[in-house]
Amino acid sequence: MGGLFVAIGDSFTEGVGDWDTRHPNGVRGWADRVAKQLSKVDPDTRYANLAIRSRRLAGVVEGQIEPALAMDPDLVSFYAGGNDLLEVRKDLGPVLATYTRAVERLATSGARVLLFTGFDIPLHPVLEPFKRRNWAFNDHVRSLARRYPESVTLVDYWTWDAYRDRRMWDIDKLHMNRAGHRYMAIQVLNILGVRHQLEFEPFGPSERVGPIQSVSRDVEWLRQWVLPMFGRRIRGITLGDELQPKWPEPILPADGLKKMYRTRRRLLAAD
Template sequence: MAGRFVALGDSFTEGVGDWNAARPNGVKGWADRVARQLARQDPAWEYANLAIRSKRLRQIVAEQLEPALALEPTLITVYAGGNDILDLRTDVDALLAQYEQFVAALSATGARIVLFTGYDLKISPLLEPFRRRHDVYNDGVRRISAAHGTDLLDFWALTAYRDPRMWDPDRMHMSTAGHRYMTARVLDLLGVTYVPDLPDDDPERPGLRDALRAERQWVTDWVLPMFGRKLRGVTLGDDLEPRWPDPIRPADGMKRLARARMARLAG
């Protein structure tokens, strides 16, 4: 049965890592892919995506909650809080309390809600201090999901993401393959069959010298700039607008709709 799908959150839901210059904000992402598949089941499905990269939970609540409620969705996906975990000053208990208030407000609409845990991504010893906070946060999301009767996609448990090819070079966002796999998992949760196109061979394991070189390059290209932005109080999403703030009908053609949206953004 058709409905209106509204996607909320940060870079995970915006689609970062699934780069596509022909889509708004230069990304496609699992939510676009889910919306397209839903429209293939029923062309009357509508879709909006309010997510913007780098947003903290408080910003998602302030900027996305009221617009989402105004859209009267029947299906809502929420991924939020990951950027807060990377801020050492974040009080995780307070974060979870705000997250629960957010979920409660969304649940009151009667829409079907899908929540996500974060992935246990062992990308570097440099970020290991954040892991315990991540564990506490994920346990809180599971508890909140159960308390409010939402669906839960336990990203933490998806072993396919142990393959490094499922991740963008920054090691913190899914690659195109990762977004395709997430599409399949969300659709499976919704009762829609979708078989993603994924690597079917084993990933090549680099030697020690190449691994050390890659680690140094990753720190230079991604880690230092990320913490530099934190110190300056700026984010990659500061000058971006939501990709699909108003409902679209994916059955009308995502490429055509994307061209029209990008023209409006450019104008």
């Protein structure tokens, strides 16, 4: 019988940036891709994804960990905390303490646990203060992975040079695009030692951008993404407030993720 893979977290795991209206919440993402490849190895593999964009660490811990463990998973992926790092006024100490308790709970559950560092994204100077918080968070993730070598596998995303290419990122510069999610799925499968059929085509030489065009792009990025993001935080709303998890109950990816989503939409429309 196949095992159960449960993915928990925020936009990174939900799949934001890998836009596809044929999938729940309009995104595909690396976790769906990993689940599909696991099902090619064993068609009995089951998969659930509880991640929702914009969730802070406390929300993931309180709303996703126990429901995930109640499914008795064999593999759990856990990535959360990135949204907390963006709140520069929030003390990092309690965030790391909450993350530690979450990892302790997962690592002692009997499941294999995937932890992720956060990538050291080349940031515009307006967001530069967040980099040091990201470095401290990553060091903490690595130390916890070392603490539980029998149950925790580290995906050290921070070290992968491929993501230094801006063509791996969505227009908001904070989320991986389709290429980035595909590459992540390949790396996760390789780390797990799972044979798969995914391939990544290297990019050609990047285009050269002049200083005037670069400034214009930065201004537009600030207008379209950065200012609205901080505006939502001030108002206490998030992009995930009206969303439900993509796959809240275990499914069989071998049956086809897009096919299952079409069936779900037909059933909802019939109601």
